[in-house]
Structure formats: structure tokens, C-alpha cells
Amino acid sequence: MKRRVAVIGAGLSGLTAIKCCLEEGLQPVCFEQSDEIGGLWRFKEEPQDGQASIYQSLTTNTSKEMMCYSDFPFPAHVPNYLHHSKVLEYLHSYARHFDLLRHICFKTLVRSVKKRPDFTRSGQWEVVTVNSEGLEESAIFDGVLVCAGHHTYPHLPLQDFPGVETFEGQYLHSRNYKRPERFQGKRVVVIGMRNSAVDIAVELSRVTEQVFLSTRSGSWLISRIAGDGFPTDVFYNTRLVNLLQRLLPFTWVNWLAERHLQQRVQHRLYGIQPRHRALSRIPTLNDELPSRIICGAVVVKPNVKELRGSSVVFEDGTVEDRIDVVIFATGYKVSFPFLDPSLVPVSKSWKCLYKHVFPAALERPTLAFIGLASPRGSLLPVCELQSRWSARVIAGSQTLPPAKVLNEDIEKKSKVSKLRLVASQWETPEEDFISYMDELAVQIGVRPSVPWLFLRDPRLAKAVLLGPCTPYQYRLSGPGKWAGARGAILTQWARIKEPLRARRCCDDPQSFSGLLFGLTAATVLCVAVTCYVQWQHPALLPGLLKMAGPLAL
Incomplete structure (x- = not known):
């Protein structure tokens, strides 16, 4: 049964x-x-x-x-x-x-x-x-x-905001926010700095008189789009990047990540600089916040100290009057x-x-x-x-x-x-x-073995190590193996590019810089594979070298 x-x-x-x-x-x-x-x-x-x-x-x-x-x-x-x-x-x-x-x-x-x-x-x-x-x-x-x-179940910490009971405007949790139209021409304070808070603040800034984004600790900000126009996560969620993050000291990795994030927008200048390191908390993802800040449509403020009538007092002593709505994007x-x-x-x-x-x-x-x-x-x-x-x-x-x-x-x-x-x-x-x-994956027995893939299927191994760690990798072997996993991995870049090709353009001719990049990538790949094999299977490399010795002679 x-x-x-x-x-x-x-x-x-x-x-x-x-x-x-x-x-x-x-x-x-x-x-x-x-x-x-x-x-x-x-x-x-x-x-x-x-x-x-x-x-x-x-x-x-x-x-x-x-x-x-x-x-x-x-x-x-x-x-x-x-x-x-x-x-x-x-x-x-x-x-x-x-x-x-x-x-x-x-x-x-x-x-x-x-x-x-x-x-x-x-x-x-x-x-x-x-x-x-x-x-x-x-x-x-x-x-x-x-x-x-x-x-x-919304987390609504009203006890942390004195005066909310007598606030003359309206307050709500972000789960009750649906569309921006009802906030037309209003002055709005959004409390929070996670994804929903920033999304709502940016959207409201197009129809309101003014949006104030209140944050207690700030946040690191990333974009959906990487430097070359592809989705950010397909570039940074790769096994090679993950390997380097685990091999390098945590402070070094944070420094590199922060340096990269600061190149897009100077977080301190825009008032969103957090107290924590880049990898110490999941960053906020939004493409438009910097432009809304630089245009003045969104003003970043510190944490709210109290609500007083129709005014909001912030921890730095500044006061914003005639506030119509406070939105608590304070999580669940x-x-x-x-x-x-x-x-x-x-x-x-x-x-x-x-x-x-x-x-x-x-x-x-x-x-x-x-x-x-x-x-x-x-x-x-x-x-x-x-x-x-x-x-x-x-x-x-x-x-x-x-x-x-x-x-x-x-x-x-x-x-x-x-x-x-x-x-x-x-x-x-x-x-x-x-x-x-x-x-x-280790618990199930479906974690892909990159060293063995290089021995059996180098093309697939390259895609698994250097490409995005897509879910198909966990269907290559073991319980629940899917026959289409290899094909899905090798065609993933085609599916990423397809919706971007609404207008076809001529391909750029192969340049020397492209060739140089390919040679550099190949060198990095060899070093990375060697480190990965030595890390995951310490006894494998010495055994392969012993096998290769007589052949070389």
C-alpha cells in the first residue's frame, strides 16, 4: 500500500x-x-x-x-x-x-x-x-x-514608531499595496530597504508629489542587468565564482564585490550605504532607484523616530510635513x-x-x-x-x-x-x-562531478563550471536523472538571447581582443579546474599524473 x-x-x-x-x-x-x-x-x-x-x-x-x-x-x-x-x-x-x-x-x-x-x-x-x-x-x-x-503574515512593528496611533494620515503594510494610482499627488514615506520597499518607492515616485525612502541600515544595490546586458545572476551564480569565493578570504571577496557595486553607484553619495559588508546580507535588486534619487523623485532618509500629527520625524532630526501615507515594507x-x-x-x-x-x-x-x-x-x-x-x-x-x-x-x-x-x-x-x-544535492546523490565531466564530456563540463549554475545540472545523474538535462544546459544561452533578438543586428567581426579574451579564459579555466579537482578529490591528480608519466616517456 x-x-x-x-x-x-x-x-x-x-x-x-x-x-x-x-x-x-x-x-x-x-x-x-x-x-x-x-x-x-x-x-x-x-x-x-x-x-x-x-x-x-x-x-x-x-x-x-x-x-x-x-x-x-x-x-x-x-x-x-x-x-x-x-x-x-x-x-x-x-x-x-x-x-x-x-x-x-x-x-x-x-x-x-x-x-x-x-x-x-x-x-x-x-x-x-x-x-x-x-x-x-x-x-x-x-x-x-x-x-x-x-x-x-505581515511583520508590522508599530511599537517601534511612537505616535503612529495619532498619525493624521494613512498607514499600511506593503502587502496591501497594489497599484500607484490611488497615491496620485500625495506625499509618501516608505519604510524599508528590501526589494518590495524599493520597488514601491520607485513606482510611486512617478505619480506622487514626493516619496521619502526611510532606511535604518541601508543596503547594497544591484541591477538585474550585468555589464554586457545579460541577466546578472547568470554571470555571478557560476561554479567558478562560487569556488573563488570559497577559496579566497571572506574580506577579500567582500572588497571585490563592494568595489564592483560602487562602480555603478556610489552608495555613500546616494545615502544608501549600509553598515554591513556586501556578502553579509542579501542585497537589494532594483534598476531604477539611482535615477529616481538623482532626479529628486525619491529622497533617502534615515530611520523614522516618531510620527507627529501629519509630520514624520527622522532620527537625524529632520522633519517632513504634510505626509499623507506611510507604507511599512517591514517584511513578514x-x-x-x-x-x-x-x-x-x-x-x-x-x-x-x-x-x-x-x-x-x-x-x-x-x-x-x-x-x-x-x-x-x-x-x-x-x-x-x-x-x-x-x-x-x-x-x-x-x-x-x-x-x-x-x-x-x-x-x-x-x-x-x-x-x-x-x-x-x-x-x-x-x-x-x-x-x-x-x-x-549531496543528500540525494545528484551533485554534478565537474572533474569526471571533464574526463567524459569536456564541452558539458565547461558549461557546468563556467556557465550559470542552472537547475538542470542536478538532473545530469543520480536519482531523477533527466535525459534532456545535457541539452538544456548546452542551449541555455540561446534561450537567454532569444527574447532580446526582436530586432536582428549584424554580428560583429571576430576581433583580436575577442581572441585574447578566449585565451585568457582558457588559462583561467585550466587553473580553476586544477584547483577544483585538488580541492574536491585530493587523490585524483596524483593518480592521473602517474598514469600520464609512462605515456609521456
């Missing part, structure tokens, strides 16, 4: 969780509170209680090749950065292609998830749900995958109201989850959290790898290490975070994209 798994949520993580369960011979039952798939990517004119909410102009901050499912590439004609409606279309295509919709119970709220009395032996859960007609139902499951996301709280707090202390959830997925204290590993990490890259492929691993563990295809090892790993991660990352109000742990993906 197939093991039954409850999947909570039918967003991007819930859909791949269903598929992964099916691939492992499990029987998934997905409970979705709304009437449609998509989760965060479903736009609604009015925020819905218990559901994520986005603004109408939202566009992805990771490019399509970096944020697709590993065996389902985006079509070539799709733009590299996508409007939320395009992402929703993609999720619908994915669900239809793999026939996932029949496993989803729509308009069904999960009320509680509790251990069965015999949990220590069976690992089973009792899941209580309520349908749209208010009928309650209880069912037994062998596993639970929590795919409910962490952009549902991680909350799972259907779970007993004793299972996962939400305020410290990342400190008790092995690899940010499995609660280390559970007697049986049949509960997993999908999507709780905050990678320096796309969350979608991370969710997919987490789901592949979780499904295999619940199916019994592989096991977790002893509890002692789990806790040691959690403690190790905590120490590294304290050394490299700054303390933050955000409750989801930040992770390096490639390093964390590889950690998960």
Missing part, C-alpha cells in the same frame, strides 16, 4: 512537492486554501486573509534560466525577467504537463497537524481540514510536507498556525531544522518544511531539491543521520552565520545559492 503524504499549499513549492512524491511512489494529497494554484504568484486586487499578496507590477528578481524547474525549462521566447502573470502561466503549464491538478483539494484549509499516539513507531500524522462549506474532515498521513511559504513573520508550537519554535525555526528542512528533534523524519531558506538566488530550484530529498526520506529510499549529527550540523551553520552574516529581523536563514543547492 502506498504511503500517503499531505502537501500543504499549491504554490511553486507545493507543485514540485506533489511531483516528487509521485516519482518516489508516494500518494500525495495537496490542500490548497484558495481556488487556484500559484500561491504568491496569484495576483488579487484585494489581499486575502491567510494568503500571500503581491502588487500588480511585480517582476521576478531572478532570471528564467535560474528559476525554472530542473526538468521543465521556460520557452525560449519568454522574457528573462518575468511579470508575475508569466510565472503563473508557467506554473499552470508545469501542473498540466505532469498532471498534478488531480492531486489538489482546492478551497480546503488545514486546521491542524498533530502526531498520532503511536508516532514514535509509525511516524504518522493526523491532519484536520475544513472545506469551503465548513465541513471538517480528519485523515491519517504517513508524511507531511509544509509548502505554505513565508510571505503571508514565519507562522504555521496549524502546527503545535512545540514541533517547531517558529521564532527560531531555522535553528532547529536540519538543512532548513527536517526538525532535528522529531523521532521520525516524516515532517519537512519546503522553502524556508532565503538563498542568494532563486528559491524555486531550492524548493525542488528540498522536495526531492524529503520525498525520498519519507518513502524510505534513504535515511537521515543520527540526531547527534543533525544537531552538530545545525550548530555549525549557526556559528558560520554569526561570523559572516549580520543580525537581522528576517526569520528565514540566508544561504549561498550554489553551496546550499550542492548541500541538498
